[in-house]
Amino acid sequence: MSLAVLPLLQQFVVLLAALALFLSFVLLAQTRLVAAIHVFAWQGALVAAVTFTVALSGHAGHLYFSALLTLILKALLIPWMLHRLVRRLGLERHTERLRHPALVVMAGVALVIFSYWLVLPMVEQGLAFTRNIIAVSLALVLIGLLMMVFRQQAVAQVLGFMSMENGLFLAAVSATAGMPLVVELGVAFDLLVAMVLFGVFFFQIRDSIDSLNVDRLNRLTEVESLDSAPHHSADGWS
Amino acid sequence: MTVWFIALLQALLCVALAPLLIGWVRRVKARLQNRRGAPLLQPYADLRKLMVKETRVAHTASPLFRVAPYIVFVATWLACATVPLIALDLPTARIADIIVLVGLLALGRFFLALAGMDVGTAFGGLGASREMLISSLAEPAMLMAVFTLAMTAHSTSLVGVMEHHLTDGFLLRPSYLFAFGALVLVALAECGRIPVDNPTTHLELTMVHEAMLLEYTGRHLALMEWAAWIKLLLYGVLIVNVFLPWGIATAFTPAALALGLIAVVIKLALLGAALALGETLMAKMRLFRVPGFLNLALLLGLLGLLSHVILEVGA
Secondary structure, eight states: OOGGGSOHHHHHHHHHHHHHHHHHHHHHHOOBHHHHHHHHHHHHHHHHHHHHHHHHHHTOTHHHHHHHHHIIIIIIIHHHHHHHHHHHTTOTTOBOOOSSHHHHHHHHHHHHHHHHHHHHHHHHTOOSGGGGHHHHHHHHHHHHHHHHHHOOBHHHHHHHHHHHHHHHHHHHHHHSSOOOHHHHHHHHHHHHHHHHHHHHHHHHHHHHHSSSBGGGGGGOOTTHHHHHHHHHHHHOOO | OHHHHHHHHHHHHHHHHHHHHHHHHHHHHHHHTTOOOOOTTHHHHHHHHHHHSOOOOOTTOOHHHHHHHHHHHHHHHHHHHTSOSSBSSOHHHHHOOHHHHHHHHHHHHHHHHHHHHHSOOHHHHHHHHHHHHHHHHHHHHHHHHHHHHHHHHTOSSHHHHHHHHHHHOSOOOHHHHHHHHHHHHHHHHHTTOTTTOOTTOOOTTTOSHHHHTTTOOHHHHHHHHHHHHHHHHHHHHHHHHHHOOTTOBSSOOHHHHHHHHHHHHHHHHHHHHHHHHHHHHOOOOOGGGHHHHHHHHHHHHHHHHHHIIIIIIOO
16 A cells, blocks of 8 residues: 555654554664663654554554553653663663674674565455554564663663563554454453562562573573582673 | 746845845744854855865865765755746756755765865764765655655646645644654754754764865865755755745746745745754754664654555555
């Protein structure tokens, strides 16, 4: 469907979805934790705005509620919880050293192309005007997965996980007219519980290996743990 | 015949307006920093001063050093003449598309870098190597942004792109937004503006463009400086006229041409003020962070291309 035939409001939806994709890339390459949390909050706000605009242009009443839920949960509550965790862990000024940042971003671009190729048969079926966004939402999911794979910092991995969920939600909004309310409430509750559990895990990980770099979990063995423990604590945060 | 006359007039206008734009940017920047600043027409006075001064050439310089300012100036001028400034459908813009424009700019840059290395001083070589580092990264990003525009308009000619944009009217195109971001970042890098290079610096550690001009005096220096200002004008016109072409003259009547001139002057004044504001707010980044900056430009260009295919064409 060519963009020129869409009314302005629906063009705006497409624009917001493209911006959400761009923020996914920013999240992928952002080394400062606090800035990454802010980027995630903006992505949540964009997804909420997409939902709201779809509701405006499609007269799907229950989408207003999901937009509000997304805004509160993903743009305010979860970023706030993450922010508080980062402050309590003393990681406000933490920056992560990325290996091959340009290469990872190019891998993200390849994932976008892959998801477009994957979605192409579905798009040809012809759905609503939002069908072009399905590829974007799948790319959001895959880039979140890529972020979880290549980041070593536990908080950054959680951010990748949460942005995956953003992609899934966008897919639900764009492919169908949103999920039933019960499912959405369930997912929202799951996310909250997951967030609380992640917080507990952060402290557990930090207590056991004195760092949130999960790559170090590979080094934990029964034999080595005793004599290598002072070595880890000398490293400090990483 | 009148068409060629207007094309010539527009090319002369590019050269005449370039010092005014740089004077305006410097003036706004000075006011933002609570300085009074030089008068708006100071760059013209600088050029005149340099033109009448004696031109000295280092005795190790080869003939290439003497001809380089003329080649750089003419290449930049030709590139600027291919961009529609006040009127759209000009023969100069029809015979050269965007790829020729990028090529002309690359030609000028090549001779600039050669001239920087010619005398054999350390700074010239340093500046030339840095300039080549920056431009080799900026060029792919620029081409990606340009291809995004070309894919939308199905034409690599700037006239085609602008005509397509004018007939389509106002559309919220994500690809244009990304291409705009990419072009702005590339323009900042190519014109040596603040996050990448400081145009007023003479500090050895940070110079890029100035380092290549250190050995030049008199009219050679004037031509080199003028070429740099024309390049800034070129990128400014490219950005405002491709993304906001409204107001540009589509017919060759005096009224339409006057309107086109007024429109482009207002648009450039706003862009120049935005540039000055950005330069006041931002600090120059370390040289080794420039690749990251230009990677962002390349990413924006690629996303523009992809979002055109995924979101705008559809199945």
